[in-house]
Amino acid sequence: MDASTTHHRPTTRRFVAVGVVAVGLCVVGTGVAAAAAPTSALSRSVTEILQSAGVDWSSMPDGYTPEQYEAFWGAGYSTEDVEALGALWNLEATETKARAGQLILDGQPVPVAPTGSATSDADDEGAVLLSDEQFEAFWGAGYTEEDIEALGAIWSTEYVETKARAGQMILDGQTPPVAPTGTPAGQS
Numbered sequence: 001m002d003a004s005t006t007h008h009r010p011t012t013r014r015f016v017a018v019g020v021v022a023v024g025l026c027v028v029g030t031g032v033a034a035a036a037a038p039t040s041a042l043s044r045s046v047t048e049i050l051q052s053a054g055v056d057w058s059s060m061p062d063g064y065t066p067e068q069y070e071a072f073w074g075a076g077y078s079t080e081d082v083e084a085l086g087a088l089w090n091l092e093a094t095e096t097k098a099r100a101g102q103l104i105l106d107g108q109p110v111p112v113a114p115t116g117s118a119t120s121d122a123d124d125e126g127a128v129l130l131s132d133e134q135f136e137a138f139w140g141a142g143y144t145e146e147d148i149e150a151l152g153a154i155w156s157t158e159y160v161e162t163k164a165r166a167g168q169m170i171l172d173g174q175t176p177p178v179a180p181t182g183t184p185a186g187q188s
Contacts, residue, residue: 068101076114134167142180
């Protein structure tokens, strides 16, 4: 054996090991991103790809559907509301959101009113609130989590304010400066 053959073997092993670690981190990162925003375009894409490969995987936790997620957050509930409902029902956060979301979908009352839902654009402390109309206009136009980030970067706004501002623009017949990257409601 010559010296060049033995020299390349450890280097090749290192590159393979680095490649395996990189792929593993990408898979984990994609899963975390999909779980953080389960209704985003990324999450839907990851779920579709994995399911087409025969992997039974959902970006939503077991027992928590995308419809429940959208109903719960769309009704104006906040993280504090999740905690209050969880304490009342003695449930973990995911179970709490699933149960409340299902109650909303079923037209049943939820024992804690949403604190993020109001008729004005800001609460007493100046925080911007998102109305149901703005919410529906924004998501209905096909905007995604990635679009929120892009609009927020342009406007230097936080998450809720970005959705409220873009949703209001749509309601007013104006076009936000970032086109939606998702599929508008009612289209496949």
